Amino acid sequence: MVSVFTYGSLMFDPVWSRVVAGSYERCEAILQGYDRKAVRGETYPVLIPSSALSQVQGVVYCNVSSADLARLDHFEGKYYFRKTEQIITEEKKAFPAEVYVLKEEYYNIISHKEWDPVHFCTTGIHFFLHSFMVTDKQ
Numbered sequence: 640m641v642s643v644f645t646y647g648s649l650m651f652d653p654v655w656s657r658v659v660a661g662s663y664e665r666c667e668a669i670l671q672g673y674d675r676k677a678v679r680g681e682t683y684p685v686l687i688p689s690s691a692l693s694q695v696q697g698v699v700y701c702n703v704s705s706a707d708l709a710r711l712d713h714f715e716g717k718y719y720f721r722k723t724e725q726i727i728t729e730e731k732k733a734f735p736a737e738v739y740v741l742k743e744e745y746y747n748i749i750s751h752k753e754w755d756p757v758h759f760c761t762t763g764i765h766f767f768l769h770s771f772m773v774t775d776k777q
Contacts, residue, residue: 641708642736644668644726646675646697647684648767649711651760655700657768658714659707668699668726670738677750682763684754685718685741699726699736708737715739718748 648654674689686695703711712721719739726736741749759767 640702644736644738650698663700670695677752677754679750682767718745
């Protein structure tokens with residue numbers, strides 16, 4: 640069982656619950672040393688390494704099963720690699736979590752714009768669910 644830090648579409652239950660089979664405790668958290676960027680022509684973001692001063696607000700899911708971690712790996716696909724990083728919760732508790740980071744060879748998909756979670760929640764999520772999601776949890 641591992642914790643998984645999410646920073647984009649997976650922060651939102653309509654997406655998360657279609658990818659994983661289990662139910663997990665979640666809380667808001669911060670990941671330092673990374674930037675969240677929009678993807679050209681898409682509604683979802685990517686995560687890339689940045690300066691130590693950079694930080695990304697997201698949601699961490701705790702004690703995720705290995706079966707659901709495999710589902711998440713499949714969902715994230717070939718563009719990302721998974722690595723363990725320290726995250727910090729709102730209560731200032733630090734612990735390791737799995738994070739999906741964009742592979743360098745795919746940096747050409749990055750937009751110059753920041754990704755807006757509020758816009759995604761109100762507008763982009765509907766397109767995302769319609770275009771990318773499958774409800775088949777294998």
